[in-house]
Amino acid sequence: MNWHDIFATRMSRMKASEIRELLKLLDQPDIISFAGGIPDPALFPVKAFQAALADALSPVNSSSALQYSVSEGYGPLRDWIVGQMATLGVPCSRDNVLITSGSQQALDYLGKLMLSPGDTALVNWPTYMGALGAFNAYEPNYDRLSPGGNRSAEDYAQTAAEHGGRVKFAYASVDFANPTGETLDLRQRENILDLADEMDIAVIEDSAYQSLRYDGEPIPPMLALEIARKGSIEECRTLYCGSFSKTLAPGLRVGWVCGAASVISQLVLMKQAADLHSSTINQMAINTVARALFEDHTAKLRQTYASRRDAMLAALQEHMPEGVNWTRPEGGMFIWVTLPKHMDGGALLRSSLETQRVAFVPGQAFFADRSGANTLRLSFSLADDAKIAEGMKRLGQAIRAAG
Structure with a gap:
C-alpha cells in the first residue's frame, strides 16, 4: 500500500x-x-515530586489522581495559576485558564483554532521552531512580524490577500526568546498590540521563559498591557501561553493558556476531542510542588x-x-x-x-x-x-x- x-x-x-x-x-x-x-x-x-506523587496516590487522593477528570484542568492548579497571573498584572479567574500538555499543545490548539489553509501567521524571523511545527499542520503562510512598527497593517493585509488568505494572529516569544535569547521591550510589545487592534487579529504570547530573568527590569506581559488598556481580560485579544517545563519538570508535560473565557471555551472543545484532559496525577503533583517551592x-x-x-x-x-x-x-x-x-x-x-x-x-x-x-x-x-x-x-x- x-x-x-x-x-x-x-x-x-x-x-x-x-x-x-x-x-x-x-x-x-x-x-x-x-x-x-x-x-x-x-x-x-526530585524529592518534592516524590512526596507529591506519594500524596496523590494516597488512599485519600488516589481515586481522583487515577480517574478521568475535567478537560479544563485540575481546579486547584488552575487556582494557583490565577494567583501567579495576578502577580504579573493579569487579573483573571479559573474560567480564563486551560491546562494543556505543555505549552506546545497550546500552540497546536491555537493554530488549529484560527488557521485555515492559506491564512497568514505573523512570526519573528527567526522564531521558535516548535511553533512553526505546530502551525504547519494547518497549512498557513508566514510573514515577518516587525515589532519595531516598520510595516503597516495595510501592507500585512495585502500580502496575506495575495497568498489567498488573511492574517489571523501575531505569535511572539516575548522574554529571552527561543532561539535568540532576545526580549521584546515595552515599546515593541505595545506596537504589536497596536497592530493587532488595527488588523483585528489575535496575539499569541509565548512566555515559556518568563520566570528565568537574570538581569534587568521585568517587563509586563502583553496580556497585562492589554488589560491595562481595556479593563478586562474578556476584552483582550492576547492569549498567554505558560509552562512548567522550564521551571519544575518538562517530563510531566503541564502548561496552560490564559485568555478570554470565550476563547478558552473553544479550546476546551479541542482538548475534549484530542485527549479528554491532561494527566490528572501530573497536574496534582505540579500543583503541590508549585505551591510548596516555586x-x-x-x-x-x-x-x-x-x-x-x-x-x-x-x-x-x-x-x-x-x-x-x-x-x-x-x-x-x-x-x-x-x-x-x-x-x-x-x-x-x-x-x-x-x-x-x-x-x-x-x-x-x-x-x-x-x-x-x-x-x-x-x-x-x-x-x-x-x-x-x-x-x-x-x-x-x-x-x-x-x-
Whole structure:
C-alpha cells in the first residue's frame, strides 16, 4: 500500500524536528552538546515530586489522581495559576485558564483554532521552531512580524490577500526568546498590540521563559498591557501561553493558556476531542510542588543558569574569531550566534561533530523561509563552566577551520 497517496496534504508541511534528532547525541559521552534547550535534570526538585506523587496516590487522593477528570484542568492548579497571573498584572479567574500538555499543545490548539489553509501567521524571523511545527499542520503562510512598527497593517493585509488568505494572529516569544535569547521591550510589545487592534487579529504570547530573568527590569506581559488598556481580560485579544517545563519538570508535560473565557471555551472543545484532559496525577503533583517551592526553586534556577550564561559569554569573547557575533540575553537558556555571511551552520555542525565533537543547533530551522543559514543556537542550561569553556574553544577552532 502506498500510504503517501492517502496522507493529508498537511503532512507535506510537517518535518522531523532537528532539535529532537540532535537530542540523540546526548547519549554519546564524548559529545559536548549545546544543542538541546532543556533544563538541567540535576536541578529537578526530585524529592518534592516524590512526596507529591506519594500524596496523590494516597488512599485519600488516589481515586481522583487515577480517574478521568475535567478537560479544563485540575481546579486547584488552575487556582494557583490565577494567583501567579495576578502577580504579573493579569487579573483573571479559573474560567480564563486551560491546562494543556505543555505549552506546545497550546500552540497546536491555537493554530488549529484560527488557521485555515492559506491564512497568514505573523512570526519573528527567526522564531521558535516548535511553533512553526505546530502551525504547519494547518497549512498557513508566514510573514515577518516587525515589532519595531516598520510595516503597516495595510501592507500585512495585502500580502496575506495575495497568498489567498488573511492574517489571523501575531505569535511572539516575548522574554529571552527561543532561539535568540532576545526580549521584546515595552515599546515593541505595545506596537504589536497596536497592530493587532488595527488588523483585528489575535496575539499569541509565548512566555515559556518568563520566570528565568537574570538581569534587568521585568517587563509586563502583553496580556497585562492589554488589560491595562481595556479593563478586562474578556476584552483582550492576547492569549498567554505558560509552562512548567522550564521551571519544575518538562517530563510531566503541564502548561496552560490564559485568555478570554470565550476563547478558552473553544479550546476546551479541542482538548475534549484530542485527549479528554491532561494527566490528572501530573497536574496534582505540579500543583503541590508549585505551591510548596516555586519561588525558591526558580530563584535557584536563576542563580545557576545566570552563572552558566556568564561563562558562555566570556568563553565566546575569548575564543570566537573575528566576524562572529552573538546576543547577550538577560535570561532564558539561549545565545544566538551569527557567523560570517559565507558560512553555513549545517555544514559547520557536521564538521564540528566530526572534528571537535561539539553539538549545537543550526539556525536555519528557526526561519519560516529557511533563510539564516549563517546562524546557530547555543544553549547553556546543561553544561558546567568547564564544559562551556572547552566547548567554546573547540567551536572556535571549528569555525576557524571552516572559514
